Amino acid sequence: MGDQCAALRRFRLRAGLTQEALAERSGVSVRTIRGLETGNRRNPQRSSLRQLADALELPDGDRAELMSAEQASAKVVPRQLPPPPRRFTGRHRELAELTDAVRAADGDAVAVSAVGGAGGIGKTWLALHWAHRHADDFPDGQLYANLRGFDVSSSPVRPEVVLRAFLEALGVPSASLPLEAGALHGLFRSLTEGRRLLVVLDNARDTEQVVPLLPGRSASAVLVTSRNRLTGLVATHGATAVELDVLNRDDARQLLVGHVGRHRADGEPGSVAELLDHCSGLPLALGIVAARVTGHPGFPLHALAEELRNTAARLDGFDAGEFTANLRAVFSASYSALDAGAARLFGLLGLLPSPDVGVPVVASLAARPVPAARRLLRALEHAHLVHQPQPGRYRMHDLTALYAAERARAVLPAHDRAAALERLVDHYVHTTIAADRMLRDRPAVLELGAPGPGCVPEVPRDIGAAMTWLATEHDILLEIQALAAAQGWHARVWRLAQGLGIFHWRRGMFEENLVSSQRALAAAEALNEPEAIAITARNLGYDHLKLGRHAEAAGYLERARLINEEHGFTEALAHTYGVLTHLAERGNDHRTAVGYALKSARLFRSLGKPDDEANALNAMGWHQVMLGEFDTARELCTRALGMLGEGRGRGKEVCAVLHSLGYIAKKTGQYAEALWHLRRSIPLYEEIGDEFAEANAWEDIAEVHAAMGNTREAEHAWRTALTMFESQNRIADAHRVSARLSPLVHSIV
Incomplete structure (x- = not known):
């Protein structure tokens, strides 16, 4: 009754009338008016209220508010919540967020929480579970409405329809409800002002559908669920956004x-x-x-x-x-709400072999500029059909991805799907080649033709960016290679493997490179391209060698050598001799290794490639160390470092020579010089991302410190090496370092 009492007094004062003047104008007694305004007169006659409304010349909304006095005096307490979910599980963080949002309002304002998430993610369950747990906190009742924002069989419910139902639940007879939408809104806000209600608005389409349903100034709380991100509700009404993800x-x-x-x-x-x-x-x-x-x-x-x-x-x-x-059907409801551009992109995303993708890849997939692709992705994110786990990367739930693939097959013509798939593969292959070129600091051995129309590959700006891109995209790159192989795109298959080689080797990922190289060799054989066969066979030989399979390595390397000699592939032959030095080393045949390295150096010299020649000379020096010929080794490695210094030099080769010179100094007891060379190699290894070789350098640094009696420095270096060995799954190396660390730690303690 109090709200209506205040309303009559407000309307009277607004009209500039005293109680006596209103009584004279309306024909209602002063006693009745005074009783209505003080709340002492309960259940007034409707005729009296009508006379007062006429005398005050109230518009529809104010008239309806005043006319509700009789019914509101009984203070109906609605209990509209559907039953609570029976087997609700988890969601502790989200429940706490809802509770905190209500407490933060502190009774001074309506607390609004927008619960968002994909269809089937459990938004309604969360809202109802929280609502039932906290129903006693809202003594004036609970209102509920399914707004049907995404029902395929019907249109979203208009706010006016919901308001009528809410007002009737609050005790206003339907015959007293105004017809005009604005009047309904005003009446609802007036009736709810000062109350403590809980309003659950389920399955909202957008902010526009929700705003008219917000209560007046009060300690009420509103829970809104939607498949769309209700950013307008957050921005203009201070709503708390609670986003649901899948269950753990x-x-x-x-x-x-x-x-x-x-x-x-x-x-x-x-x-x-x-x-x-x-x-x-x-x-x-x-x-x-x-x-x-x-x-x-x-x-x-x-x-x-x-x-x-x-x-x-x-x-x-x-x-x-x-x-x-x-x-x-649930996915279909969300899909049907998309505009044509977002719906097309949704289907195209179903072609991806992995649900995790970056914006530039999506731009090539859709043949759209990056800004346009980003806008479409935001539309899908707004609809909770994708989510953005980190800036610029989008992910689709596995089951949503299956539905997207169905939509692609049902809606997109076969030639559109084929063209999009080719653009997708081209993007990954050409970006990998660009990253590889940055790591090698030289042109690729064999070029691939231009990418298809609409495909705009990425170009990493430096070595760090190239390594980061390859690491981020690595898993999908292997899937892309398998996809290309299934499509019979053989040139792309073997060039992608070639582009991944340096990255794999620097990260110690020899098993992964073996898989990639095996696919590449099959593709090269299908193309019947001798140079491609020789290159992929050499790579397979190196992979088998690093994995300790020496017989397999020897077979592949011999095949590569014969093809290179037969066809006059001089540079490829020189690189093959370089790998053969490692094979000889594994057999402790360092004389043979020196011979292979010498052949490699002479071939590179004939080609005018001083950096590669320096690398071969360094290999010769390394194997001279193994033979105990330290002076010759130092001379060869110093000469190699000088050659690299004369030109721009390549990081990998410089690192290798510095490591060799440090190792030579260590073996000859020149510890200060050893540390000087080895420490210089570390930042260079970090710059080029060669974690495999960097770990070896840290182990050598530890051994030098141990020899010098620098116990704490040795411990630090060995721990660094151990961490890197473990991350690279180099079990034997990790055990060896652990064995050195154990007595060292005890001696420090």
């Missing part, structure tokens, strides 16, 4: 086991694990699986796991027979 593995398992029963789950732990993999943490997917499993209590869990194993038909398995329990 433990929470997902708890949810699934809660449905199927622990006894049944414990009986088939492998099937449960596989079902969790297929659901990828999406609550709706878990719920659908649970519904299907519990619907057939006699069926083994592995039957459904096997059905979902087929990626192409997996979405068929996420259908429990109803629209709200059909994952494809």
Whole structure:
């Protein structure tokens, strides 16, 4: 009643009338007016209220507010929340965020929280779970409305329709409700002012649909769920954005086991694990699986796991027979809300072999400029069809990606899909070649033709950027290579392998390079290109050598040598002799290694390649050290360093020579000189990203310090080397360093 009392007094004062003047004008007694304004007169006659409204010449909205006095005096307390979710799991952080948002308002303003996330992520469950836990905090009641923002079968509910339902729930008879939308809004704000209500607005389409439904100034709280990011609500109404992601593995398992029963789950732990993999943490997917499993209590869990194993038909398995329990239908509702450009990009993203992608790649995939691609990605992010785990990189949920692939096949013509796929592969291949050229500091051995129209590859600005790009994209690059092989794009396959080689070797990723090189050799053989065959065979030989498979290495290297000699590929032959020096070293045949290195140096000299010749001379020097011929070794390595200093030199070669000179000084007891050379090599190794060789240099530095009695410095260097060996999965090297560290640590203690 208090709100209506205040309303009558406000309207009277606004009209500039005393209680007596209003009584004279309306025909309602002064006593009645005074009782209404003080709240002492309850259940006034409707005729009296109508007379007062006429006398005050109130517009519709104010008239409806005044006319609601009779009904509001009873103070109806609505309880509209749907039942709470039965098996709610996890979401502790998000629940705390909602609680904190309400507390932060401190009763002075309406607290608004926008719960966002993809379809099926559990937004409604979160809102209802929190609402039921905190219902007692809102003594004036709880209002609920499904705004149907993404229903395929119907349009979003207009705010006026919801307002009418809310006002009726608050005790206003339908016959008293004004017709005009603005009047409805005003009446709702007036009736809710000063109250403590909880309003849950589920499945909102946008901010415009929500704003008219916000209560008046009060200690009320509003929870809004939407598949779209309600940025306007955050920006203009101070809403707290609570974003939902998939459930973690433990929470997902708890949810699934809660449905199927622990006894049944414990009986088939492998099937449960596989079902969790297929659901990828999406609550709706878990719920659908649970519904299907519990619907057939006699069926083994592995039957459904096997059905979902087929990626192409997996979405068929996420259908429990109803629209709200059909994952494809849920995705369709979000997809249908996209404009044409965003919908096309969504389908194109379904062609990706990996759900994680950068903006420049998307630009080439869609044949759009980078700014346009970024705008379309933001539209998909706004719809929660992709998310941005870090600036400039976007990721799509595994099940969403399957739906995107379906949309691509259904909507995009075959020639559009083929062209987009070719642009995608070209982007990765050409950017890898550009990165490799930066690492090698020289032109690529063999060039690849220009990329297809609409493809704009990236060009790393320096060595650090090249290594970072290759590290970030590494996993998808191997998938792209497999994709290109499946398409029969052989030139792209072997050139991509060539572009990855230096990166793999500097990171000690020889197993990965072996896989890449095997695909490359098959592609080169399909092309019947002798030079490509020789290069890939040499790379395979090096990979096998680093993995300790000396017989396999020898076979591939011999094949490369014969092809190079037969066809006169002089530079390739020189590089092959360089790898053969390593093979001879593994057999402790350092005389043969020196001979191979000498052949390599002479060939590079004949080609006028002083940097490569210096590298071969350094190899000769290294093997002279192994033979105990230190003076000859120092002379060769010093000569090599001088040759590299005469020109611009390449970081890799300079590092190698400095490391050799440091090792020679260490072996001859010249420890200060050894440290000087080895320390100079470290920043150069870091600059070019050669972590494999850098780890070796740190071990040598540790040994020099140990020989000098610098215990703490030795410990630091060995720990650095150990960390790097472990990160490179160099088990034997890590064990060797650990063995040196153990007694050293005890001596310090």
